[in-house]
Amino acid sequence: MYWASDCGNHAMKRNSSGDRLPTICFVLTAKDLGLYADMAAVAALAVRRLHPQARIILVTDEPTACAIDHGSHALGNIVSEIIVQPTGTDDPIVSSRRLRTILRQLVKGDYLYLDNDAIAVRPLDREWPEGADLAVARDWNERGIPPDALPNVKKLRAKLGWEFPPDRYFNGGVIFVRDTPAAHAFYAEWHRRWQQALSLGIRQDQPSLNSAIAAGVATIAILPDRDNWATDSTAMLRGRARIFHFWAGARGGEIPTDTLLGHLIARFQRDGALDEAAIARATRDNFPWMNNVGLKRLLASGLYSRATTLGARRIIRRICRKLSR
Incomplete structure (x- = not known):
């Protein structure tokens, strides 16, 4: 049960x-x-x-x-x-x-x-x-x-x-x-x-x-x-993540360095050490990526202000493109 x-x-x-x-x-x-x-x-x-x-x-x-x-x-x-x-x-x-x-x-x-x-x-x-x-x-x-x-x-x-x-x-x-x-x-x-x-x-x-x-x-x-x-999921996370799960098996043996996991592995391979500062930032921001990776992931991480700003910029760009035609 x-x-x-x-x-x-x-x-x-x-x-x-x-x-x-x-x-x-x-x-x-x-x-x-x-x-x-x-x-x-x-x-x-x-x-x-x-x-x-x-x-x-x-x-x-x-x-x-x-x-x-x-x-x-x-x-x-x-x-x-x-x-x-x-x-x-x-x-x-x-x-x-x-x-x-x-x-x-x-x-x-x-x-x-x-x-x-x-x-x-x-x-x-x-x-x-x-x-x-x-x-x-x-x-x-x-x-x-x-x-x-x-x-x-x-x-x-x-x-x-x-x-x-x-x-x-x-x-x-x-x-x-x-x-x-x-x-x-x-x-x-x-x-x-x-x-x-x-x-x-x-x-x-x-x-x-x-x-x-x-x-x-x-x-x-x-x-x-x-x-x-699941960092690749678009489900919205309730609360602050305790464990980020990247599911590397779906990536064919390559871990992109724009993910926290990929960045940590690259740093370990270079220096033999853990980039604790990168983990601290990801924990603070509830965001396991090394850059802004799109609206869905911002929303899933609960970063609504950043998602709103990004969404507004996209809307403005679309309006500007239509007006310039």
Whole structure:
């Protein structure tokens, strides 16, 4: 079952006393390291910026662990611990999904899983839901099943008889997980369903995540959009973002430097350091881009004054063009 709404603070009980930082977990499978290792390093450094003493765990496969060790990649010194797990495959996508779906069995205690393209900008040691085994946010910060997910959902319904949440589809890039028997059972079911989907040629783990949620194995809380804000979404963000999620997988291995993530990676590759000033500006402005990128994104970020100014300028230019004809 799932419960709680992201439509107001009263709808979800969030812990405010005895707050404690959960373990932060990342998964990386990239034996050639490169962009994805640098991305993971930047995401981990962003957590260190907020919480210098955080317990950060990197879960990886054997080839990636060897590459980090032999190449002396900075990531090995940024994280607190590296857990190496055989995956039985050379396919990095399949390997990473295998690790993500067994993560609960590998890590002790409550943890927050973050995709490597998720940049935390506000403290992570408070305001996680109580009374639930897991907490996730809506995919693309919107209601319903996104169009790009529908083909796989329809295939799994037809081939395996799976059910999905009727009015929501959840994103697996930010997951808060309690150390409860139900959470362990949920991950076992998620992994089992992912293996079934993989047998049909579906490598993604998000369809199996949503189907496991619909199966009612555990109690699921819905995170507010601010805890997993999809920067490419045009949905208007309510509140101040705590985690910017850039979804780099859709960009074909290139992260534009006009995004905060792309800028941070470029700076890390050049200097080996995190551009904390850029993160501070993005946090202050609630704006994860390095320049003005259009009316829709200004509105989505809640920058209504700048959006109004930009809109007015466009209208004036159109009027001037018509009058000059």
